[in-house]
Amino acid sequence: xxxxxxxxxxxxxxxxxxxxxxxxxxxxxxxxxxxxxxxxxxxxxxxxxxxxxxxxxxxxxxxxxxxxxxxxxxxxxxxxxxxxxxxxxxxxxxxxxxxxxxxxxxxxxxxxxxxxxxxxxxxxxxxxxxxxxxxxxxxxxxxxxxxxxxxxxxxxxxxxxxxxxxxxxxxxxxxxxxxxxxxxxxxxxxxxxxxxxxxxxxxxxxxxxxxxxxxxxxxxxxxxxxxxxxxxxxxxxxxxxxxxxxxxxxxxxxxxxxxxxxxxxxxx
Numbered sequence: 001x002x003x004x005x006x007x008x009x010x011x012x013x014x015x016x017x018x019x020x021x022x023x024x025x026x027x028x029x030x031x032x033x034x035x036x037x038x039x040x041x042x043x044x045x046x047x048x049x050x051x052x053x054x055x056x057x058x059x060x061x062x063x064x065x066x067x068x069x070x071x072x073x074x075x076x077x078x079x080x081x082x083x084x085x086x087x088x089x090x091x092x093x094x095x096x097x098x099x100x101x102x103x104x105x106x107x108x109x110x111x112x113x114x115x116x117x118x119x120x121x122x123x124x125x126x127x128x129x130x131x132x133x134x135x136x137x138x139x140x141x142x143x144x145x146x147x148x149x150x151x152x153x154x155x156x157x158x159x160x161x162x163x164x165x166x167x168x169x170x171x172x173x174x175x176x177x178x179x180x181x182x183x184x185x186x187x188x189x190x191x192x193x194x195x196x197x198x199x200x201x202x203x204x205x206x207x208x209x210x211x212x213x214x215x216x217x218x219x220x221x222x223x224x225x226x227x228x229x230x231x232x233x234x235x236x237x238x239x240x241x242x243x244x245x246x247x248x249x250x251x252x253x254x255x256x257x258x259x260x261x262x263x264x265x266x267x268x
Contacts, residue, residue, distance in 0.1 A: 037262025069105025223256035
């Protein structure tokens with residue numbers, strides 16, 4: 001399935017390039033520009049949450065059972081784009097860039113756990129109350145093929161576009177800050193890098209208001225990729241026992257959501 005997904009992505013981009021370059025003969029002009037943007041990022045879906053809890057493990061390790069927070073959190077990115085503007089106002093373009101996306105949620109109910117001799121068996125240590133926050137910092141290389149329509153032909157233009165984001169994750173870091181309710185307990189900070197990377201596909205729509213060589217850009221992207229599609233409630237992959245028993249996980253859904261707003265400059 002993963003091979004088919006990668007192949008379909010390559011075919012899509014190949015067809016896009018063919019369409020783009022075979023139409024240059026009838027294009028009115030080619031524009032090249034760079035953009036910087038800020039934005040708000042979070043997760044949505046039945047399993048995304050404004051608050052959650054964490055497991056404190058031995059040796060100061062931790063895990064977040066559900067790190068997909070619904071709090072809109074400041075994020076930023078930069079990109080370059082090339083687009084062709086046709087005589088009838090039709091737009092075809094490709095944007096590529098790098099995004100730094102952050103999400104946040106409140107934490108409560110920390111549960112401290114120690115491992116026994118077997119990795120499959122856990123024993124809960126004494127429960128300690130506390131509160132805090134969790135942050136997930138991710139980085140993506142982003143490709144965005146898009147189509148659209150331009151209103152206006154002179155110094156002021158309005159571009160309305162729609163397409164898809166293909167986000168290839170390059171980094172994923174989770175961090176927690178815990179404040180204990182017990183007297184005399186210090187503030188604790190933990191962080192860890194997550195090795196598993198995800199390819200996030202998002203539908204994207206945007207508006208760019210241009211004045212001469214400058215533009216004001218606004219866009220919204222909603223993910224189609226379920227971040228926890230193959231995991232159960234505790235974020236552990238579904239396992240099958242040697243006895244043939246199966247564990248039926250709860251259906252969980254968490255999708256990315258990103259609002260971008262920024263400035264652009266047209267070089268050509």
